[in-house]
Amino acid sequence: MITRPPWALLLLIAALFVPALGSRFYTFLANDVVIWALFATSLNLLVGYTGLVSFGHAAYFGIGAYTAGILMKQVGVPFLLAFPAAGLMAAGFAAVFGFFCVRLTRIYFAMLTLAFAQIVWAICFKWNEVTGGEQGMPEIPYPDFAWAERVAAALPFLGSYRTSEYFYFLTLVLVGLCLWILRRIVGSPFGRMLTTIRENPERAEFIGVNVRRYELAAFVLAGAFAGLAGGLFGIFNRGVFPDFAYWTKSAEVLIMTLLGGMGTFFGPALGALVLLWLNQQILSHTQYWPAILGAILIVLLFVFPGGIAGATLALARRLGWRSARA
């Protein structure tokens, strides 16, 4: 058996050195990318692997962000508990909403997910006492990094970092862990069954699979990981706002997933990287980022429906085929 180099692990280690470059901006951008990569990958479990087009995935992101934010700011719960709570809360909501959504087919599924997401948004927007309403909830505290500072003091060769950089390391490790779990899920018999359902739900039903139950499980898992991403994002963003759950956020994460390549595991993460980087680059030149994003999207839909990953794979296959002939 040929052992491949563990690319993902190497990438993770490389990402750990981003703060060492000394640019606050790059650390900020990398942190953003890492969180969105988890969000987009969680959506891909649903859209890419199970074939369920959710237009309301931002709901679970928002629920996770609010859960972690409220717990840490209002209740004073440590991050170690608030983070899993964000995932659990999102999973709980995804279980309830998903129960109804998986009963519907295709376009109606997309609409019901959108409707539920808008309900979540409306509650976040209006429930001033708990969510801060329209103004959102600013000043979510960072996790306590006293231990990390002690470690850094004891091991001076590691260097010392700012709180935001400690948070970046923490995000990196947690997202790395989540992606590893998602990867295991996708590769498991359960994940294979999801792909079967995507390809042919009737056939899956014929061989005795409870399609709805599998779809619901995928929905809950995707919601849980979106919630975890949201929990991290609220802290990273230094505040939680209702538009985290607005339908345009759901569209944004869909675009990322599509841009990177749906149904390939690392495609959505790649999409997050490219899109956020482009966003930063273009915003320094023009304020018309949405129009450019729209143009990118149209090109993508017409020319590269497989996204970056799909196009790269196609190109590699073609090159491979040519060298084989030559």
Place this chain on the structure above:
Amino acid sequence: MPDPTFVFAQSLSGLTAAMFLFLIASGLSLIFGVLRVLNFAHGSFYMLGAYAAYQFVQWFGTGPGRFWWAALGAALAVALLGGLVERLLFRHLYAKEELYQLLFTYALVLILSDVAKGIWGTQQLSVSRPPGLAGSLTVFGATLPYYNLFILLLGPTIALAFWFVLHRTRAGRLIRAAALDRETLGVLGVNVKRLYTGVFMAGSFLGGLGGALVTPVKTIVPGMDTEMIVEAFIVVVIGGLGSFWGTFLGALIYGQVLSFGILFIPRFSIFSVFALMAAVLIIRPWGLLGRPLK
């Protein structure tokens, strides 16, 4: 028990909102019914209709009758844009998955909102009421501006005209046939492509007209597109996507729930509308008056 005059005034305002919504949502519903596409850009067409009406009013001036020409011109311009988009781009996505179609219409939302920002800036714009309808009358103690009365009458008129076109003309027969079975219609020698372009234009026209007519009562602001598409969505989902009377019913329900929701549970009136939509989707996914999709 609240004051009956107040209740009446509240239901009138709900009814006016409903007629606007019906006008806009009927275009969305028409496009969905025939093309089987959920058009997120419909809100953008509505926004462009409003901006275009503002622009035409600037050009034409505010003399008697000018506003109506401006509104008509705006709606036609939007219809033309819709036709171009369908003809040049959208048509090529019919064979692809729904996700691609949805995202294409979302790309239009992004582009058109920036186009509007580029042309008209981000400040609020407004159009004054047409001079013929500037006053108001009092009905059972409730004030009803003449313009709102006009909208109240326009809604049912459009509904009847719609019904007439759909059920009593050849084009309407073709539209209904295309909604049922486009392949067979094509085999029978009907130019389905042209029909689709026509339907998309008609739908865009209704969205643009709604946007143009709303300008005397609402300020024109960026972001009115994404707000409206959600409302129009709720209306057609409640009533039944592609069902014409369903859209009318959905708009009526939406208007009343919203205006009385504000009365009883002021903070959660938006919530109540979304909850209603979710309830309909759960119990009858195809809407109150819609037919299940095969």
